[in-house]
Amino acid sequence: MIASLRGPVIALTSGRAVIDVAGVGYLVTLTERHARALRIGDTVLVHTALVVREDDMSLFGFADETELAIFDLLRTVSGVGPKSALGVLGAMTPESIARAIADDDDAPFRAVSGIGPKTAKLIVVSLAGKLVAPAAGAAPRDEQSVVGGAADTITALVAALSGLGWPERVALEAATTVVEGDPDAASAGLPVLLRRALSILGPARRADEAGDRA
Structure with a gap:
């Protein structure tokens, strides 16, 4: 698994870059x-997702780990392939994606080239509860890409979750659960930990909403 690449850009084309890593040029598709x-x-430094198909292996690259995590989440939606997920991230920021999902608004997704009305609605429905819109005036998300020990890992994970709109207290509880539950969390990588935390927060949020309606 190629999780990230660091090196000089040696070629650029429309939506693609070749990055030289120790003499090997990696072709990476970007927004x-x-x-x-x-x-x-x-x-x-680009954070990457390697997508393997029967007749193709493609690297998709992102400026930070939050974009990579959202790319992975988008691809869990039926009908959304890597190119469509990249198109969404090219047209919308992670914050605007979270806002549209929180508002149950599929219009921004319908405006993305290659995303039809049914798929746009599926994105909103499928990702409901997995992303939260940032509060007004919230600080920009932290783009830290390297984490150290458990404390640093929790801090980085809380920053990523807070940047996606989760209250700091809730983010801290989820981050602590994820990191303390895995002795190797510090080496797992932030995208992996972010997905684990979101899987905890999504069901928890839906349970809370159900309790409020009762």
Whole structure:
């Protein structure tokens, strides 16, 4: 599994970059916004998802681990492949994706090229409770990509969850549960831990909502 790449950009095309890592050039598909921010010769760190099919192996790259985690979440939705998930992230920020899902608003997804009305609605329904819109005036999400021990890992995970709109107290409880439940959490990588935390928070939120309605 190729989780990230660090090295100089040696070629750029529309939505793609070739990154030289120890003499090996990796072709990485990016959002157009990400690709436009790069320049040949820049040394970059991209967080990657390797998508393997019968006749193809493709690397998709992201500027930070929150985008990567949302890319992985989008691909769990029926009808959303890697290119469609990348298209959503190219047209919307993680915060606007979370906001649309929290508001049960599929219009922003329908505006994305390649996403039809049915798929747009499926995204909203399938990801409900897994992302929370940031509160007004919330600080920008932390883009830390390297975590150290348990305390640093919890801090980074709380920052990522808070950036997606979860209250700090709730984020801290979930982060602590995830990290303390895995002695190897510090080496697992933030995208993996973020998915685990979201799997805890989603059902918990739905249970709380059901209790409120009772």
